[in-house]
Amino acid sequence: MAINTAKVKNKTSLRTIAKQLNYKQAAVLSHMANGRIPIPVKRIKDIAIVLDLNPEAFFKLVLKQRCPEISSSVEDDGTNHYALLSDLRHPDMPLGLANATPSQMRIIREVPHDDHAAERWLSPHEIRYVNEIRKLKPEVVTDRLSPRDLQLLSLALGPLP
Structure with a gap:
């Protein structure tokens, strides 16, 4: 939907948008828009800028697509979720939450509800x-x-x- 809006608003083609994002094939964007392939978390900011979207709002949409089991817990609470995602990146988990295991997601969901979360973490x-x-x-x-x-x-x- 955002791609179609950007095409009309900017009077541009899918091919032009793909070039702006350094994709060789415009079909990649079509597949992302239709949910056939996931939107790469590392590209959220780039895609949002090209499509003239708020990166944080776009992050929430990508989160809903990639992690529907936690998307209902994402409220508009003023948290900079895009920054949170960047903070959670690690060399062994370059896509942050997108590659988190169920065990990791369980811990991530528990932390905000625990006043003593640091006591549960082992170095x-x-x-x-x-x-x-x-x-x-x-x-x-x-x-x-x-x-x-x-x-x-x-x-x-x-x-x-």
């Missing part, structure tokens, strides 16, 4: 030790350590006498 250095505790005491995943186990852990890791 890469802590993972080995927490996994060892989970191996030795599998019940820790669903229950707390017993007071005795916690005391023994504190004694083992506490300051030297």
Whole structure:
């Protein structure tokens, strides 16, 4: 729809828009517009600029297309969602949320509802030790350590006498 609006507004063709976005084939844009291929998250800003759209509004539309399971939780709350997406990029996840696993999405959805979210996050250095505790005491995943186990852990890791 945005492509058709841009074509009429700017009196241009799909081929011209494709060239502006450095696509060799105009059909790529047609496929994106029809939902046959996903809109690349990395290109949201470029596409929005060429189509004269608000990048944040366009981001929300792309999010709805790519992640319908979370799109209902995206409210117009003043959050710069495009910046959020950029912040969530990582070398192992170059498309940010678009490539997030269900487990990652579950965590992302839980964080805003937890006042102590940082306490739930492990640094890469802590993972080995927490996994060892989970191996030795599998019940820790669903229950707390017993007071005795916690005391023994504190004694083992506490300051030297």
